[in-house]
Amino acid sequence: MALNTNDINDIKIDVLKELGNIGSGNAATALATMISKKVDMDVPKVKILDFKEVPNILGGEEAPVVGIYFEMTGEIVGNIMFVLDLKSAKNLTNILLDRENKTLNLDEMDISALSELGNILASSYISSLSTLTGLNVAISIPSLATDMAGAILSVPAIQYGYIADYVLLIETYFQEGNNKVTGNLFMIPEIDSFEKLLKSLGVC
DSSP: OOOOHHHHHHHSHHHHHHHHHHHHHHHHHHHHHHHTSOOEEOOOEEEEEEGGGHHHHTTSTTOEEEEEEEEEEESSOEEEEEEEEHHHHHHHHHHHHTOOOOOOOOOHHHHHHHHHHHHHHHHHHHHHHHHHHOOOEEEOOOEEEEEEHHHHHTHHHHHHSOOOSEEEEEEEEEEETTEEEEEEEEEEEOHHHHHHHHHHTTOO
8 A cells, every 4th residue: 555644644634633632641641640740731743754754853863862762562563762852851851850950961860760751651652552543552661862863763774674664753742840841752663564553543
């Protein structure tokens, strides 16, 4: 089947937005419970992109970012990446660790906190995906890397031996106090799994 991303984005994107809305709501609730504070989250933006468009979303191939990876197994095979710019990553650790640290350097506590939050986010979206599609999907433990966007995006090819044709992007925005976080969650299924996912959601 030849996918046409323009047709999907224009006609059926509301179905995919539901996935983003449920997943983001679950993630915000889990985060608020974790830190015992109110977390505000905007309505996420959901898009289907060609993989080659992803570097531009992240500010270019040389933009420094933090990437948190998960392998998807079960009826959907592929991987998930949650990618943040360094400022958002630091704001996120400030939220989780209840502190005001202005530096952009990430220490061991930061990395541990980001991995935990990435796990919460990815699990929230995978749970929503399973609920909406009826498909059985599981994720691995998180793997975190800090590098330029181009290097971060090469990980799926290195680890899993393929470059995806398409990715599902869920742009996530949330805030606690003065700490604002912008994160991009990329769901990168193998092509057969991508078609299965869209069919299960009634998109094609």
